[in-house]
Amino acid sequence: MKLVWGAITDVGLIRASNEDAFIADNVLFAVADGMGGHNAGEVASALAVASLRNASRAGIRNSDEFRTIVQNANTAIYTASLDDSTQRGMGTTLTAVAVVPDGDGHVLIANVGDSRTYLFRGDRLERLTTDHSYVQELVNEGIISAEDARTHPRRNIVTRALGIDRNVNPDVVSVHLSPGDRLVLCSDGLVDEVPDTHIADVLRQHSVPQDAADALVMTANANGGRDNTTVVVVDVADDNADVPETSPTSSISGEIPRQAAETTADIPREALVKRKIRWGVLMFWSCALAIVILTVSAIGMYARSGYFIGEDTATSSVVVYRGRPGGVLWFHPTVSSRSTLRMTDLPPNVLLDVRNQRAFSSGLAAQEFLQLVQQAVVNATTTTTSTSTTVG
Ligand code: MN
Secondary structure (H helix, E strand, O other): OEEEEEEEEEOOOOOOOOOEEEEEOOOEEEEEEEEOOOOHHHHHHHHHHHHHHHHOOOOOOOHHHHHHHHHHHHHHHHHHHHHOHHHOOOEEOEEEEEEOOOOOOEEEEEEEOOOEEEEEEOOEEEEOOOOOEHHHHHHHOOOOOHHHHHHOOOOOOEOOOEOOOOOOOOEEEEEEOOOOOEEEEEOHHHHOOOOHHHHHHHHHHOOOHHHHHHHHHHHHHHOOOOOOEEEEEEEEEOOOOOOOOOOOOOEEOOOOOOOOOOOOOOOOOOEOHHHHHOHHHHHHHHHHHHHHHHHHHHHHHHHOOOEEEEEEOOOOEEEEEEOOOOOEOOEOOEEEEEEEEEHHHOOHHHHHHHHOOOEEOOHHHHHHHHHHHHHHHHHHHHHHHHHHHHHO
């Protein structure tokens, strides 16, 4: 299989630095989009590309081999991030195409994150990779459309990336290519600015891969150029065709910066992956919170479960309270019902009951008790009155 390719990376119109990296090297093509403060994103993407290049020298023969190589790149970045505090939390996306040696057009495509590999075949543009991004999850769940995803405010959140966690799970798919097929690898700087239909238009207009790659970057910049944009275009030529001289034999971008320096005012790309590592922590706190809520609910139910009679000091009258005398934690008793009884009306034994805040199993029982007391008080008054009348 003869390949002709072109590649370009561009900082764009807004960003102060380019955190993308790529490799285009006959049997290996990749785009990496780094993330992390200071220059860490550049370090991560460059490490990914370098690690991949070294590991693939002997050729990548199957999906398992490719997965291991990508996993090793993950380990290299993860280890580097632990070694240098300025690079803590750095990560990178990676989309990579490996031509299987003697594979007769057979290629493997690995993907982690939201950079993409497309296949342009028979005038149709098809995505070979699935983004590992928050918006892609929303699309999968039918919450937003694929077109909404392109402009969604949280589209910068990736759910998988190299270097963020000890382990990573790359997607690897296998594709058989034929002459006339064209692969396009790109960072999200392209897809955020240019819809797929427009990408296809540009590809149609440029038969030379480097021209197509350049034109795509120009289009992204014309549409805003808010991010770094990297494009690698790989054409499968006829086996008999001469490889044009315009095609570079090998090109790689992404020198690994030695010093991390504060240079940019970039909006940092977010890795939701961080949330993933903290999943265990989240579970722990969720359980802890649930226990607290249940405990408080149980205490609350207990605190509000009883009734007792007592004095309403403001009016010197007897009332039925709901709750526990004195309250429990911040659950204070509340007035459930009032009576016309005044403290001064009460016979001594009832006065003692009120002072001792005698408890009842229900509000009704407490009310009935007070009614009996009321009745007794009225009777006593009547008796006293009638007696005094009789006497008088
Ligand atoms: Mn990007």
